[in-house]
Structures are given as C-alpha cells and as structure tokens.
Amino acid sequence: MEKDTNAQLKEYRNSIDNIDAALVFLLSERFKITQKVGIFKVENTLPPVDKSREAEQVARLRNLALGAGLDPDFTEQFLNFIVTKVVLNHEKIRDGS
C-alpha cells in the first residue's frame, strides 16, 4: 500500500515536472520577444508602457482563464508578475546596462 501511494504521487509529480519544464521554455521565449520589444521601443522612441495594451492583455487572459477553468484573479496576478520583470528588463535596456 505504501508503495502504491508513492507510485501515484510520483506519477503526479512527473506530470507537474513536465509542465514546469514547458513553462520555463515558454517563459524564455516570451522574454526573448519582450527584450526585442524593449530595444525596438527605445530605437523608435515609443513610450515604455502602453496602458491600453495592458488592459487588453488582462481582459483577454482573464477570459481565456475562465474558459480553461483557471482562477481569473490568479491569472491577472500571474501576468502582473511577469510584466514587472519585463519592465525591469526594459529599464536596463533604456539605461544601457
């Protein structure tokens, strides 16, 4: 019985690990693009933040989350978490560091 419990837990954890790897690789691709956007905005003297774009992203992701059975508030926090890092990276680009 102990062995069955361990086997089941291991199966769950293997799937979580696979998903986490996919998340890491996707995040890496996302930051590659936002890095390009940061350079592009500096080169074209575009404002670093676009509030209407951000509002669209939030609304779209909350809607996708609802359809996927994911907590929309968590999804919005998740986007904010990533965008905070993007803004930090863009500040580095603007400062030339």
Place this chain on the structure above:
Amino acid sequence: MEKDTNAQLKEYRNSIDNIDAALVFLLSERFKITQKVGIFKVENTLPPVDKSREAEQVARLRNLALGAGLDPDFTEQFLNFIVTKVVLNHEKIRDGS
C-alpha cells in the same frame, strides 16, 4: 514609417499573446494535477508540504532556466509564486471548503 513601426510592434505582440495563451492553458493543467495531489494527500494522510521535493524542483528548474537563457532567480520566484497558490488551494481542500 509609422505604419511599419505599428506592424512590427503588432507582430511582437501577436507572438506574446500566443505564448500567454499557452501559459494559461498549461497553468490550468498544472492546477488540475496539484488539485488531485491535494485530495490524494488528505486521503492518504500525507504531510501537505515536502521540503525535499520543493528543493529538488527549485534546483531542477534553475538548471533548466540556465539552459534556456532564462534568469534562474526569476524562475525560482516564478515557482514560488505558483506554489503559494497551490498551498492556498490545498488548505481549502483540507478545510473542506
């Protein structure tokens, strides 16, 4: 020129939107599994937190991040961000709410 700038920015944003949708769908699948883990742990009177498992996850994801060109510290913060939500969900399961 204005049009070219807008077209380029739109292309970047389309890719970001596609990746964000993929992230939302993957996160939904991840929470489906951790929800099962939460129920499974209650049913099998397993402790809610497993520090050695968490340490393994952090080490593995930091390593994957390095290989993918993603900031390992950010990746660890990202995992913590998700795990915080998982713990909240597991507390709800234990409280029967």
